[in-house]
Amino acid sequence: MKAVLCKSWGLPDTLVVEDLPDVVPGAGEVAIDVQAAGVNFPDVLIIQNKYQFKPELPFTPGSELAGVVRAVGEGVTRHKVGDRVLAFVSTGAFSQQIAAPEKAVMPMPPGLDFDTAAAVTLTYGTSHHAVVDRAALKAGETMLVLGAAGGVGLAAIEIGKALGARVIAAASTDEKLEVCRQHGADALINYTTQDLREAIKTATDGKGPDVIYDPVGGVYAEPAFRSIAWRGRYLVIGFANGEIPKLPLNLPLLKGASLVGVFWGEYARREPKANAAAMQQLMGWMAEGKIKPHISGRYALAETARALEDMAARKVTGKVVIQPQR
Template identity: 80%
Template sequence: MKAVVCSAWGLPDTLAIQDLPDPQPGPGQVALEVMAAGVNFPDVLIIQGKYQFKPELPFTPGSELSGVVRAVGDGVTTFKAGDKVIAFTAQGAFAQQIVVPVHALMPMPPGMDFDTAAAITLTYGTSHHAVVDRAALKAGETMLVLGAAGGVGLAAIEIGKALGAHVIAAASSEEKLAVCRAHGADATINYSSEDLREAIKAATDGKGPDVIYDPVGGIYAEPAFRSIGWRGRYLVVGFANGEIPKLPLNLTLLKGASLMGVFWGEFAKREPKANMAAMRQLIGWLGEGKIKPHISGRYALKDTAAALNDMAARKVTGKVVIQPGK
């Protein structure tokens, strides 16, 4: 089988396509034919050795996928060859085949396509953990989403609307904001051309948002946090801007506000039952049409570096997927 291999820390163009032996499942494992793999911003960081954890070199990047069961190992009774599944794994998704532990699998709902199935675990899992579990967003509250046209941003918009909240989307271009409106945003802010604090004030009648969802960091964090409402919850999701902001902690005192860290991968590992309950709710919302992953690009396995470069350059709206069979 063919797989993308990272042999040394570096930028996407240093990745190589290699022929590797077909992986065989051991006890409690399942071998899959990968039909689609989701691309996420952490993938860009992981191959550079800049993420929260570093895999041992060499490795195949990619953490979320959809596929078809090829074989099962000893002790696996819940899946069989031919089953369509969704999987989340630490690495290995950018390949034609993969072996994963059985607990990392979910059945694909009837009628779901492989691209959608590969695009729902990390972005929607992260945003559900952030918005529902950490911030406990309620109907009637207001949420501001920074970097709103990205994968986790669009997921946060849809989840906020599913909960009955008023959602304000902030992004860097009118094209991106149009995508946000198409996914349910009630109001939009272009922080490339508008003063962020003044725009937030105008959009919230001076009250400030109850929840701020921030996967961007950098220069937008402090003006956003200064604008938060009383008892507001600020979700620290990531730092796509590349800069980890240093917030004055007196702001939490003045606003009675909370800073909340969001690390979905660790949550999924430490609290697997809660994570599976969240995924079931997301699958239900998908069936009801309340959420729908926006897939803006599809790449062949040989074009994985191009997909990661587009992600790094912030050219991606919503999700892009790798289709290893092409």
């Protein structure tokens, strides 16, 4: 079988595709023929040794996947050969086969295709944990989503609307904002052509958003926080801009506001029952048509480096997936 390998820390062009032995599941493991693997911004950081999680070299990047069970190890009872499943793992998804712990594997909902199944776990898991658990967004409240056309941003929009909130989407181009509108955004801000603070003021009638969802960081963080509503919650998701902002701590004091950290991977590890319940709610919303991942690109395994380069250059709208069997 073929797999992408990161043999030394570096940019995507340092990755290689090599032939490896077929996987054999150990005790408690499920071997899967990977049909699709989701690409996420942390994948860009992990191969450069710039992420919270630091695997040992060499390793295969990629954390979310969907496929078909090819074999099961001793003690596995919840899955059998031929089952269509999705999984979230620490590494290894950018390959034609993977052996995943049984607890990391779940059945694919009926009627779901592999590409969509591979685009759900991290983005929607992160956004559900952020919006529902950490921010406790309520019906009737307003949420501002920065970087709204990315995978987690679109997921946040859909989750906000499923909860009955009003959602303002901010992105860098009108084309990206149109995708946000199609996924339910009530108001749009182009922060390349508009003054962010003035646009937020106009969109909220001067009140400010109750929740700000920020996976971007950089120069937008401070003006956004200065615009937050009284008792607002500012969700720190990540730093796709590449710059970790420094906020004056008098700002949360003046607004009675909260800075709230969001680290879904650690949440899923520490609170597996709560995470499983969240995934069940997401699957229910998907069955009802309230959420649907937007997949803007599909790449063969040999094109993995290009997929990551497009992600790093912020050319991606919604999600892109690797199709390892191509």
